[in-house]
Amino acid sequence: MLTIKNLHASIEGTPILRGINLEVKAGEVHAIMGPNGSGKSTLASVLAGREEYEVTEGEVTFKGKDLLDLAPEDRAREGVFLAFQYPVEIPGVSSTNFLRTAINQVREYRGLEALDAVKFLTMMKEKMKLVEIDQKLLSRSLNEGFSGGEKKRNEIFQMAMLEPTLSILDETDSGLDIDALRIVSNGVNQLKSKDNATIVVTHYQRLLDYIVPDYVHVLYKGRIVKSGTKELALELEEKGYDWIKEAIDSEATV
């Protein structure tokens, strides 16, 4: 589904990603872990098409298409979804209007009919249950005045509505209390299928107790320096990142 080859990216001339290779297949869950500043969020942003990042080398193909060649909105329409680390508050734009516009543009791109108000509301009600989000919240301006947990739940709710094939969760767990974490993870797990894939970007292993990954990759200094299964995450939980840092840094100096 997604193939990343030798991806290099920089921001304002500073290289952040220095050669990422990753293959994600349908039905898989990949966790990307790593210390702060290792490039995790940059990877998520580059995949979603954030303009500040410049891809200097490498390629990314998504369902056979050159992902890097697509505008952010076309990536979303192709089925890439980024759950933001910091969802943006947009005063004056109601959550419901926004979602309906988004869904219908995505549907149009995919050659589907626009959803009328009734079908849209029915769908919304059904997906709201998934993340236990309140209707009242959705009649307000997008994310405005939402608590941290409500924002993250709203991200997963949007994901449920847009039915992506590749979901990238950028630090979706950070700042969540255990109840919110359970709700969010539960939502993600219910959306999992054999046809879609999930990339979970996180600093902490805790989330992976709830969203169980098939693969765990450790990102350090812009490269994937170690890959394994969920046991790797547990090892990181126990030992921290220092042992990996030391191993890599000493290799580099040799």
Place this chain on the structure above:
Amino acid sequence: MSTLTKQNLFEGFLETSFAGFESAREEGKTSFLNQGLPTLKSEEYKFTAITKKLEQSLQNVGAAKSFEVSEAEVKAAIPAGYEGAVLVFTNGFLQKERCLKVGSLEFSPLSEKTETPIGSIAKAAKDPFAALNQASFQDGIFIQIPKKAVIDEPILLLSFNKANEGQVIQPRTWIEVGDFSEVTFITLNVNLSEAPFFVNKVVEIKGGLNSQIRYYRIQNDGKFAIEVSNIETNLLKDSRFTSVNISLSGEMVRNNLSLNLLGSNSEGNMYGIYLLNGKSHVDNHTNVDHTIPHAESNELYKGILADQSRGVFNGKIFVRQDAQKTNAFQQNNNILLSENAIVNTKPQLEIWADDVKCSHGCTTGQLDEEALFYLQARGIDKTQAKGLLLFAFAGEVLEHIKNDSFREYCTQLVQERLGSKF
């Protein structure tokens, strides 16, 4: 006194004779000649070079003449869904036979009313253009809303403008609203001109006790329009006045809007948006005078500026020594969409009372790129996402239009503008 240079563009014009209102005209003329046309050194006009613009644009400084419009032209200009009375003007002259659905509305051309207290609210001495109008207006309207009249449908003041034998159009409006009455006015212009013209307009509104007056205006008059307006309202006890001003285009537009809060528990609200592109220049100068205790004023102006357009906002709030317990709020926010667009914004609060709540703030920035990316990342096309964000910014002002069909009409106008040309 800024008239050291050549005596001014309108000097010859003022020598022509104007019918009626001798003493008011004389007072206007003296005051105008005294003040002179503003230069860039005049504090009130330092960002709006109106005199230069007039000198460059007007070849024929004479009064534009009344002309005929057809019923079809009138009907075509009425906003969809609008049901109320329509008062029609051409170059400021009331066209009685073209007015629609006026029913029992009490009005007459100003030229037929020789004894009106014009100039008693919008005083000539306060602004040279108010003085010029008082000296040389040709026609306009006198509207009287009786006591306890609740007029559900707004009253539409529809002006057709066209430079013909002269390029100067000077309408004058006097509105009296009786005690306990409620009324909404909408003013719209239709520009038929293919040459520059200058509208110098004065509107005086005398609100009664406990009256509710709404005044909505759209300015979308294109690149030939140079306009100065002085709109001033007196508010008595328990009355409320709300103005919503939407500026979409104009070569150079200067709006002076002044509210005098003269009775306790009165409320003055001023809202505006200016969405400008090309080389449009729109200047909103507002003035609220709190003279008595327990009155309130609210003000919100928002601007979106593209290309080489320019916006000016100057908001004055006076709180006199007697005006304790005043609540006065003012806000001006701007988004610049181009490096060549300019906004000059200046809040100006003068407070002599010591027990008041006053706040003001102004911001000027760019479109929030992070918000734009967020919308795009959900599949929304970039142009549409921009439109959505800009509308969210400007839309707050439209919420203050209470009439549903007119709000809908304005919403569409604004959305069209934001979805396309920006």
